[in-house]
Amino acid sequence: TESRFQARHILITGGGGEIGQAAAERLTAEGAHVSLLDIDGDKLAAAAARLAELGNAPRTYACDITDAAAVADTVAQVIDDGGPLVGLFNNAGYQGAFAPVQDYPGDDFARVMQINVVGAFNVLQRVSRAMITAGRGGAVVNTASMAGLSGPPNMPAYGTSKAAIIGLTQTAAKDLAPHDIRVNAVSPGFIGPGFMWERQVEQQASVASPYYADEPDAVAAQMIASVPMRRYGRLDEIASAVAFLLSDDASYMTGTNLPLSGG
Template identity: 35%
Template sequence: MELAGRKAVVTGAASGIGRAVAVRFAAEGAELALLDREPAGLEETATAIEEAGGRAHPVIADLGEEPAAVAAMARAIAALGGIDILVTSAGIGLQKRLLDHDLGDFSRIFSVNLFGLFVCLREAGKAMRAAGRGGRIVNIASVAGLRGATGRAAYGASKAAVVNLTQTAAVELADHDITVNAVAPGPIDTPLVEAMHTEATREAWKRALPLARYGEPGDVAAAALYLAGDGARFVTGHVLVVDGGYIAAGIRFALD
C-alpha cells in the first residue's frame, strides 16, 4: 500500500474530489482527518472509509474563516497524532460575467479558494517543520487558473493564485523536505459541476477536450496519490493537469 502508516488531512472531504481523495488515500493505508463545513457529507465519507476498514476523523469547520481554519487544523493534527500529507480540495465556484462581478464576489471566492487554503497549508507546514519528518502538500487548483474562460473572473484568479502559492511554498518549504504541488483538474463530474454546468456548457467543454468527456473524481485522486506518494519525492512546485487534454489543445479541425 502506497501510503501505509501516513497521516493525511483532506479538506473539502464531504464531497466530490476531496471525498474521492480521502477514500483512495485510506484504501492505500493512510489514516485520515476529514475537514469540511458539511456535517452530513463528512459523515458519509467517514462511514465509507470505516466500512472499508480504514480510520477517519471528521472535523466540521468553515475554512473561509481564519480562526476556524486554524482550530480545525489543530484538531485534525491532534486526532491523527501528526501530519504527513495535506490535500486542499475545499473550494467554491462562481460563473458570472466579468462585468457583473463585484468585490463581494472576489472576497467570497478568495476567502475559501485562496485564503482558507493558505491557512491550512501554513498550519500543516508548521506542524511538519516541527516534527522534522518532511511532508507532502497537494493543492487542488484548476485549469481555470491556467487559461481564461467565460464567467471565471474571480474563480480563475483565485486558482491562478493557488498555482503561484504552490510554487512559492515549494521553494520555501523545501528546506524542511516538504514538497508542495498542485493538481489542476479540467471538468470533473462532481456536485459543484452539476450545480454550475448547463447542457450548453457541457457541450462546449466536450468540444474543447481532445478526450471529449468529463473526468471522474477518482482521476484527480489518482494524481494526488502520485504527488503524495514515494514516487514523487523529487517533484515539487509542479502543476499536474488532469484535464482530458484541454491545456494541450489549441485549434483542432478535421484533416481530409
C-alpha cells in the first residue's frame, strides 16, 4: 500500500488538528502530496513541522471555512500551488458547548452549525467544482461523528451538525457520481487521548446530568464501559479508515458513513 496515493494531491481541512494531522501523516506515508487548511496558523505551523520531520513538508493555508469567499480563494490557491486535487478530507470541526437543549446557548448552536455544516459545504462545493473542471474524478471523506447517529446528551448542536454531515454526504454522493467523484463519511466515536476527548470528559462531568458522573475520571470510565471493545480509538485508526475511503480500494463505495467506534 506504500504508493496508493503516489503523486496525488489531497486537501485536508482541520489539518492543524489531531485527526487531520494523523491523516496527513498516513496519506503522506503512502505517497500523497497533502495541503493543510486550518483557521489556526500556529497549529498549521506545528503540523507542517511534524510532517517535515517525516520527510515531506506540506503547504499550509490559514482559512476560516465559514467564509465562503475565503474558501473560494484558498481552494483556487491550493490548486495553483500544488496542482489539481483528487482528494479532500473535509474534517475541520468544532465540538460546541455542553448543556441540555433547554439551556443551550443559541449563538453557540449557530456557530456549531456554521462551522460543521456550512463550512464543510463551502469546502465541498469549491473542491468538487474544481474536480469536475479538471475531469479526473476524485474522492471526498467528510468527518461526521457517532454523535450524529446516537444523540449524545448535552450536545444538541454538535449531534445535529454531524447528522447533517451524514445527509450532505448522501446527497453529494448522488450529485457527484456522474463526475466520478465518490463522497463518504467517517464517524469516529470516543477517540483519545487528546483535546476533544479530554474536553468532552471534563464538560460532561461539569454539566449536571443524569447520564454521566460529575467527576472526569468517572465519566471517562462510563464512556469506555459503553464501548464493546472497552477502549477508545486511536488517531491512527481513524487515519487508516480515511485513507481506505480516499483510495481506489474503496472504488465502489459512495454515500456511506463508516462508524469507527469499537462496536
